[in-house]
Structures are given as C-alpha cells and as structure tokens.
Amino acid sequence: MSKTITINNVTRIEGHAKITLHLDDQGMVQDAQFHVTQFRGFEKLCEGRPFYEMPSLMARICGICPVSHLLASAKACDDLMAVAIPKTAIKLRKILNMAQIMQSHALSFFHLSAPDLLLGMDGDPASRNIFGLMKDHAQLVQDGIQLRKIGQEIIALLGGKRIHPSWVVPGGVNKPLSEEHRDQILASLGECRPIIHRTLEIYKSIQANFKEEIQTFANFPSLFLGLVSPGGNLEFYDGNIRVADAARNTIADQIDTLDFNDYLEESVEKFSYLKSPYYKAFGYPDGIYRVGPLARLNIIDRCGTPQADEEWAEFQGLQRGAVLSSFYFHYARLIEVLFCAEMMERLLQSKDILDPHVRAYAKPNSFEGIGVCEAPRGTLMHHYRINKNGKIEWANLVIATGHNNLAMNRGVLQTARHFVKGEKIEEGMLNRVEAVIRAFDPCLSCSTHAVGQMPLNIELLSASGTLLDSVKR
Amino acid sequence: MKTSAGLIIGIGNPLRGDDGFGYLAAESLAKKLKNTPVKVVATHQLLPEHLDLMRKVAWVVFIDASAAGEAGKLTITTPRALFESPLAFSHSLDVTHMMAWCKSLYRVCPKTLLLSTGIADDRVGMPFSPGVRRALTKAVSLVVKLINVGNPSVEAYIDNLSRD
Structure with a gap:
C-alpha cells in the first residue's frame, strides 16, 4: 500500500509552503511535490494603472527584495519610454x-x-x-x-x-x-x-x-541561466542572458533580455500556484534550469573583482564542469x-x-516594455503592455523562485528518496527535506504574489491516499 | 540640559489607524530631539539590526501600540528580558525578546522603558481614534520632558519606575 507524507509548513524560508511525499508499497519515496498555495495576482491588479506607477506598485510584492522588483519594473518602464x-x-x-x-x-x-x-x-x-x-x-x-x-x-x-x-x-x-x-x-x-x-x-x-x-x-545535471556582462563577468543589473549546461558549456549566449520570451516558456502545475518556467528549446520538463547564486557562478567567465575571483576559482574546483549540488548555493x-x-x-x-x-x-514611445535584472534569488523579469494612454493592459512577471521551481521539486524528491525511510517522519529527515528548499532561498510571496499565510506542512499518504502521518510547523 | 546617549524606537504601521502610534510618535520626536545625542528610529517592526543600536546606548525607550489595554490610555512600564523564548525566527520580535537578544549577544542591555497604549481601530486606512491621538501627544511630551529636563535623568527615571 503506497503512502504520502506531508510537510506542513516548510520553515525558515521566505513565505510558506507545503511538501507532499508519495511512498510506494515498499515505503520508498516515489514522488514529491513542493506546493506553493498562496495567491496574490499582482499581474492582474496592476491592469489599468498608469505605467509610471509600476515601480512603486511592484516593489510591494516583496518586503525582502523590493529593490529587485523596483529595478526590473523601472527598467521595463525605461523600455516603454525608449530612453x-x-x-x-x-x-x-x-x-x-x-x-x-x-x-x-x-x-x-x-x-x-x-x-x-x-x-x-x-x-x-x-x-x-x-x-x-x-x-x-x-x-x-x-x-x-x-x-x-x-x-x-x-x-x-x-x-x-x-x-x-x-x-x-x-x-x-x-x-x-x-x-x-x-x-x-x-x-x-x-x-x-x-x-x-x-x-x-x-x-x-x-x-x-x-x-x-x-x-x-x-x-543533478540541469541548465543554469543568468545575466552576464558582454565580457562574461558577473552582472546583476545590466548585461545579457547566458545559458550553460551541466558541463559548463555555454549553449546560448548574450541573449538580449528583451528576447527572453523566445527562449523561455512557463508551464503550470495543478498542485501549486508557482509557475514552472523551462528552457523552450529543450521542452518540458527537460528544459529544467536553475537561477540564482549557484547558477550565476556557473555561467560566468569571472566575477570581475580580485577577492571574489580568488574565491570563485576555489568554488569552480568543487566539481568538474558546473557545480551541480544545490548545497553550494x-x-x-x-x-x-x-x-x-x-x-x-x-x-x-x-x-x-x-x-x-x-x-x-520622456512619455511612452513604445506599447511594450521588458525589464530584467538579477534579484538575490535569480533572474527577475517584468514584462508590460500599455495602451495609448499609458495605462497597463497586461503584465507578466517571471520571478527567480519560479525559475527554480522544477529544480526544487526534483531536489525535494532526490533528498527525500535518500533520507526518508518508512512510514514515520523523523526530525532529521524532515529538516533535510526542508533544508534543500532552504538552499534555494525561495521567496514565495514574490513568486506567487501571495496573500495570507501558508505555514509548512508535511504529509505522509498511503498508496490509497490515506493520511498516515503529518507534521505541521 | 543633561542628556545621555539614548535611543527611541517607535514601532507601528501608520497606514493602519491606531497601530501607527509608535511610528508617528517617533517621527515627531525625531524633529523635536534633532540637536540631542538621542537617536530616534521609526520602524514598522523590530528587527535584529536594531540590536546594534541598542548595545551602544545607556537607555532605550520603545513606543508601541498594544492590542490589549484601554484605547488611548498611556501605559509606562519597564519590561524585563525574556530569555526563555518560544521564538524560532525573527519575523515578529517584541521588546522583551530584543532585550534578551541584546544581553545574550553583546552582554549588555540598556535600561529600557516601554510606552504603550491600547487601540480602538487598526484597520487599513483608518485615522487615529481621538483617545490614541491624545495618548500620542502625551507620550511625545513625556519623552521630551524626560530628556530636556534630565533631572532625574532617563536612567534614573527608569530605575525609579522599576522599583515601583
């Protein structure tokens, strides 16, 4: 009889989440899901607002990284004004x-x-x-x-x-x-x-x-995505998109941030409000990629400052090819x-x-604007369309935590398969499943534009769906 | 004027009616105490970073609204550090936890005073209720008087209050 474990709530992360582990008849972890069950919908509530309000409005998405949203939004507005x-x-x-x-x-x-x-x-x-x-x-x-x-x-x-x-x-x-x-x-x-x-x-x-x-x-092997300067240095604000594979081969380079939609697609899972972007050319779910500090250090040619470069050289030596373990975040x-x-x-x-x-x-000179920068957790994209009066008609945000969603789910599965044994949830196991999420440092309020609270919850379910064990925090 | 280096931290959200009591009191005090060695901070919530300010001063006055208590009634207390903390995270710190953190981390804790008032309405967009507005005026006057007169000094005032 298969079973399910639910971790509810994941602790020491920004926001609230739940993890479900599905066990097979032998008590081995068969599948794992990281649920983000909050919803806020900033993309909808900004419709009809003047474009110049967007930086201040979008900054309210997050209390931890308001600056990232402020910057991505301002850059999208710069693009609308074409200045x-x-x-x-x-x-x-x-x-x-x-x-x-x-x-x-x-x-x-x-x-x-x-x-x-x-x-x-x-x-x-x-x-x-x-x-x-x-x-x-x-x-x-x-x-x-x-x-x-x-x-x-x-x-x-x-x-x-x-x-x-x-x-x-x-x-x-x-x-x-x-x-x-x-x-x-x-x-x-x-x-x-x-x-x-x-x-x-x-x-x-x-x-x-x-x-x-x-x-x-x-x-595990995955793609890595982020911004780099034209010379391949670490870049948080400007630059273009680079994608590298698990062997650290650059597979797409100096992609104009305005063209990101040509390379990325977003999928939606039934169990989460968090979208799952993937690299279009590789399809879903093979186009799984990671963003954020680990990805950034995997795609660059150098940091560009002396002391960081010394550390980066040491970091590079951790694994052959790209550094794949998310522990190194x-x-x-x-x-x-x-x-x-x-x-x-x-x-x-x-x-x-x-x-x-x-x-x-300047006044608006374009009906469409895109702004991209690196947030602490990874690449952040704001994409707006306005009408002739400068009012927002449509907005789409692709958030750092969203980019990592597929990888976090796979990471939870990998960690759970290694550490979770049997029907009872042990504390060490629970914490390791949480800690793999923590390594990504997800910001769930950003990613789903959430309202209210969703504490972490782990549930253990049988094959027939019976709740065997549950831990709430 | 006899004023020792001190700190005033006003806590609250001015967008939520009476909850803005501490925040707005601090903003008012920042103007009135401009030329004194007193640092005034208006903040939406207490943060671990405030410990770095606390450890450097002889006294600290916290000003905050309270969900308990009579609306508009100004209460003056000398809180004690709460070491046996159920907190596992720093998302919602209160004065007693801050005192415990400060003592644990830096082996010092300034003499501490808490001015608070109960609230009538903390819904988003609501104005101050009349009682809390009066309490705010009273709290600001009290702190200015304490600092400007300086006799007894703020520390002595807190000591006296603790004995009572």
Whole structure:
C-alpha cells in the first residue's frame, strides 16, 4: 500500500509552503511535490494603472527584495519610454541592487541556514535557530546582524528608506547621491570584508561535515541561466542572458533580455500556484534550469573583482564542469556578497558618481516594455503592455523562485528518496527535506504574489491516499 | 540640559489607524530631539539590526501600540528580558525578546522603558481614534520632558519606575 507524507509548513524560508511525499508499497519515496498555495495576482491588479506607477506598485510584492522588483519594473518602464538613462543613474541603481543582494544573502545565510550548518541537521529543532546559535557562535550572529544592517543602511541612504524606497523611477533615479552619503557608504563597506572573509572561513571549515547532503541536495545535471556582462563577468543589473549546461558549456549566449520570451516558456502545475518556467528549446520538463547564486557562478567567465575571483576559482574546483549540488548555493551566496562589497566600492569611487544628471524624461514611445535584472534569488523579469494612454493592459512577471521551481521539486524528491525511510517522519529527515528548499532561498510571496499565510506542512499518504502521518510547523 | 546617549524606537504601521502610534510618535520626536545625542528610529517592526543600536546606548525607550489595554490610555512600564523564548525566527520580535537578544549577544542591555497604549481601530486606512491621538501627544511630551529636563535623568527615571 503506497503512502504520502506531508510537510506542513516548510520553515525558515521566505513565505510558506507545503511538501507532499508519495511512498510506494515498499515505503520508498516515489514522488514529491513542493506546493506553493498562496495567491496574490499582482499581474492582474496592476491592469489599468498608469505605467509610471509600476515601480512603486511592484516593489510591494516583496518586503525582502523590493529593490529587485523596483529595478526590473523601472527598467521595463525605461523600455516603454525608449530612453537611455544617464550613466550615473545606472551606477546608482547597480549599487542599490547590490546593497539588497548583500542584505538578502546575509538573511538567508546567517538567519535561515546557519542554524542547520553550525548546529547540525539532526539538532534539537527547539534550539536549532538563530537563538540557539547565540550560545556558541555569538560572533557569527553579530556578523550576520552587522552585514544585513550595512546592506539595509545603504538602501536607506540611497533610496530614502529601508523598505520600498521610491527613489528609482522610470528614466533613472529621482535624486543624485550626495558626497556625505557616498562617504558614509564607503565607510560602512570597509567593515564588510573582514566579516565576509571570517564567514567564508567558517563555512569552508564545516563543508566537509555535509558530504551526504552535498551528494543529495538537488545535485543533478540541469541548465543554469543568468545575466552576464558582454565580457562574461558577473552582472546583476545590466548585461545579457547566458545559458550553460551541466558541463559548463555555454549553449546560448548574450541573449538580449528583451528576447527572453523566445527562449523561455512557463508551464503550470495543478498542485501549486508557482509557475514552472523551462528552457523552450529543450521542452518540458527537460528544459529544467536553475537561477540564482549557484547558477550565476556557473555561467560566468569571472566575477570581475580580485577577492571574489580568488574565491570563485576555489568554488569552480568543487566539481568538474558546473557545480551541480544545490548545497553550494550557500557558498555561492557568500562569494557574491564579497563581490558586491568590492564592486560597490569601485562604483562609488568612480568620477561621475556624484553627477547631478540622474534622470531622463520622456512619455511612452513604445506599447511594450521588458525589464530584467538579477534579484538575490535569480533572474527577475517584468514584462508590460500599455495602451495609448499609458495605462497597463497586461503584465507578466517571471520571478527567480519560479525559475527554480522544477529544480526544487526534483531536489525535494532526490533528498527525500535518500533520507526518508518508512512510514514515520523523523526530525532529521524532515529538516533535510526542508533544508534543500532552504538552499534555494525561495521567496514565495514574490513568486506567487501571495496573500495570507501558508505555514509548512508535511504529509505522509498511503498508496490509497490515506493520511498516515503529518507534521505541521 | 543633561542628556545621555539614548535611543527611541517607535514601532507601528501608520497606514493602519491606531497601530501607527509608535511610528508617528517617533517621527515627531525625531524633529523635536534633532540637536540631542538621542537617536530616534521609526520602524514598522523590530528587527535584529536594531540590536546594534541598542548595545551602544545607556537607555532605550520603545513606543508601541498594544492590542490589549484601554484605547488611548498611556501605559509606562519597564519590561524585563525574556530569555526563555518560544521564538524560532525573527519575523515578529517584541521588546522583551530584543532585550534578551541584546544581553545574550553583546552582554549588555540598556535600561529600557516601554510606552504603550491600547487601540480602538487598526484597520487599513483608518485615522487615529481621538483617545490614541491624545495618548500620542502625551507620550511625545513625556519623552521630551524626560530628556530636556534630565533631572532625574532617563536612567534614573527608569530605575525609579522599576522599583515601583
């Protein structure tokens, strides 16, 4: 008699989700599904609104990465106006984006995943959290708080406020950077590097303790997708799309972001509000691909800053070809934070960073606009169509977490097959199934534009559909 | 003026009627205390990052609305750190957890005062209820008086209140 296990709710992720594991007659995991059961529908509620409202409106999708939506939306509006925005505005937008990536990665690593990494996957769940870390790893917790604070403060200094800044507008940004704020940001960035190097050392010292997890946490061949600069460097704001395969062969390069629809298709599963994009040329579901820190570091030719490049060289040596295990998302996040600190410093020291010309003005010159940037969790696409009055008629958002949906589902299946045995849910098994999701750092409110709450729930069902066991959090 | 380095954190959502009590009180205090060594923060919710501010000051005043209590009645308390926390995550921190975090992480915790009021209406888009508006004025005056008069100092005031 086959059975089903449901994990309800998945904890320490941004948003709420449920996992269902289907067991066969022998009690082996046959199938797994990652359900995202929230729905918000931002694409619908923005219809009829003036296009210039989109950046502020779309930023409300998420409280963790509002800046990403702000930027992708503003870029789509730039495209509607058909303007080239001032170079200084591009640099300022880039700094804002990297500040957000820094704070978001810090949240993911220090607050959400470090308890598993430092207290162990089998640790007591009552103390396997940020509070539990304080006892023996106070410095790490302090570092996490400090790093996140620096990222948030840079956003506040540039954008005027920490969450939902309205500084980024169609055509550029609405205020130039002051000398005082530039100096404040540079001073705070000086504090970052020792924190990041300390954390990288800690991470590398414990990595060997997780051989089984590295082997089984969404460790399979897939495509990898993200933005790269024209020269193949790590790029979060501009650039074009590159797709690489599991052997790190580039299979599509320098795709204009405006043409992303020619390469990607979205499928819908009955069990989730989260869409499942795939690489069109390979079909569904063979066109499975991953985005985000792991993918970005797999597709680039180099990071483009000295210290991040040193770490990246080490990262590349982890596996032959592309680094396939999603456990290494954690490592990739830390390397990206280092890159952000270096690159922000470089941009802030550029001659024209205080230039007062930071905005281009125009009315709509096109009925269709696309904006793409890299969010902390991966590539983010906003696509709008407007009418002759500049009102939104149609919008489609392809969100980082959505790109990873097929991979997360396959990852849950792989992890569950390895760790789940029998009809009873053990704590260590439950946590590992959650931890593979956590490695992707999904943002479910972003991905489904969710309303309300959906805590994590794991259910174990028999072949006939009888509920055998259930765990709620 | 005798004012030690201190911190004021006003918590709330100004889009939700009376829930904006703390946030708007902090915004008002930020203007009034511009030339003092007091840092004022208006925030929608408490965050781990606020610990980095707490650990550097001698005292902190939290201002927040409360779902419990009489609407518009200003309550002044000296909360205690709650170490035995049921929290596993930092999405909803309260003052007592912040104090515990601060002590655990940095081995220090500033003397802490909490000004709060019960609420009548916290629905989205609602204005302040008259009672909470009065409480806000009262809370702002009290804090300004404490800081400007400075005798007793804010720390002494908190000490006295703790003894009571």
